[in-house]
Amino acid sequence: MGVTLYHYPISAPSRGALLAAKVVGVDVDVQIVDLFKKEQLKAEFIKINPQHTVPTLVDGDVVIWDSHAIAAYLASTYAKDKSLYPSDPKERAVIDQRLYFDCGTLHPRIRTICFPVLFRGEDQIYDEHKTPLEEALGFLDVFLEGNDFVAGNKLTIADCSLVATISGIAAVGWNISPYANVSAWVSRCSLAIPGYAEANQEGAEAFGKAVRSKLAPGQL
Amino acid sequence: MAISKINPQHTVPTIDDNGFHLWESRAIMIYLQNQYGKNDSLYPRDPKKRAVVDQRLYFDLGTLYARFADYYYPVIFAGASYDPAKLEKINEAMDIFESLLANSPYAAGDHLTLADLSLVASISTWEIMGYDLSPYKNIRSWYAKVKQTAPGYEEANGKNVLLFKQLVDELLANKK
Known part of the structure; x- marks a missing residue:
């Protein structure tokens, strides 16, 4: 029995989990759950994951959700390259910090802007939401100072999560060029992660297009 | 010491373990367990x-x-x-x-x-x-x-x- 990933490409966390599968090198059977059609609320999906979120991973008798937990699981279980999520406590701690930064800071600040636009008929971006996102982009730029990747000089699962998040907001049209380290790192990830264009860029662009199509003119 | 020197995100909690600086409470918990835990019951290895x-x-x-x-x-x-x-x-x-x-x-x-x-x-x-x-x-x-x-x-x-x-x-x- 193989590994199944319940996935929706416009979701940044979902793309992050798929990128983790790509860098780990594990084949996943991708099942699309269309959030615009509310397929996540179907009884058979809630039975799998009571929180009814994508991504959700099923591997034999285990069900895992939250993209970051999925990435850590895939790396721990299937990665030949241990540098993707090293067991050394200090090296791992930096990666964990970056994953929690994505979960608790960067992604929510983007979500606060984009979720109401996609699902609640909002067409504005408010200054009170722009400032926190610029601050979070600034933090990421500092984390990358002197480093090729977010947790040091090697690609890790933290890059998968964070680049999925950043590429989405960049595709919306947010100007990330003031964050020179972030811009250069996005390009680096796009070359370093196998299958990046298909697994991430297409979904990020679909997300960007969906958000832009619902925004009033002059919001960015 | 100014916290922003050891943590650019200037959040609490932040730890300093002999010069190793770490923030995010849950990352700190995991680090303390991995570095100092006597067994894995709080955070199973499996x-x-x-x-x-x-x-x-x-x-x-x-x-x-x-x-x-x-x-x-x-x-x-x-x-x-x-x-x-x-x-x-x-x-x-x-x-x-x-x-x-x-x-x-x-x-x-x-x-x-x-x-x-x-x-x-x-x-x-x-x-x-x-x-x-x-x-x-x-x-x-x-x-x-x-x-x-x-x-x-x-x-x-x-x-x-x-x-x-x-x-x-x-x-x-x-x-x-």
Whole structure:
């Protein structure tokens, strides 16, 4: 029995989990759950994951959700390259910090802007939401100072999560060029992660297009 | 020392372990366990069991704690009024947590893990803010169990929750 990933490409966390599968090198059977059609609320999906979120991973008798937990699981279980999520406590701690930064800071600040636009008929971006996102982009730029990747000089699962998040907001049209380290790192990830264009860029662009199509003119 | 020198994100908690600086509470818990833990019961090595603990930790940060913070913090720190739509989001998250505890005495299985320590810090804070736990039978029995079994609970969390409440009361009184 193989590994199944319940996935929706416009979701940044979902793309992050798929990128983790790509860098780990594990084949996943991708099942699309269309959030615009509310397929996540179907009884058979809630039975799998009571929180009814994508991504959700099923591997034999285990069900895992939250993209970051999925990435850590895939790396721990299937990665030949241990540098993707090293067991050394200090090296791992930096990666964990970056994953929690994505979960608790960067992604929510983007979500606060984009979720109401996609699902609640909002067409504005408010200054009170722009400032926190610029601050979070600034933090990421500092984390990358002197480093090729977010947790040091090697690609890790933290890059998968964070680049999925950043590429989405960049595709919306947010100007990330003031964050020179972030811009250069996005390009680096796009070359370093196998299958990046298909697994991430297409979904990020679909997300960007969906958000832009619902925004009033002059919001960015 | 200025915290921004060791943590560019200038958040608490931050630790300094002989020059190794780390922030994000859940990353700190995991580091302390991996570096100093005597056995793996708080954070199992088995990837499948560990993934459940991880999922609960991310659930706390990204959903449960986040929704409470979204409801209470604008009132406490920015003079806003309570938003019933945000309360509804909390209730939805609590329903999920309640269902996760249906067949599991602790947050990630049959014994105490890091997930319980993280979640109890959240739940105890919102309880003291006046959030009504009475509809959540599983959460109440879990909460009682964690208070009893987490070593040093009162010292590390219980009495500090009261300090938080004091601070909030002062902030709200000053705004009136």
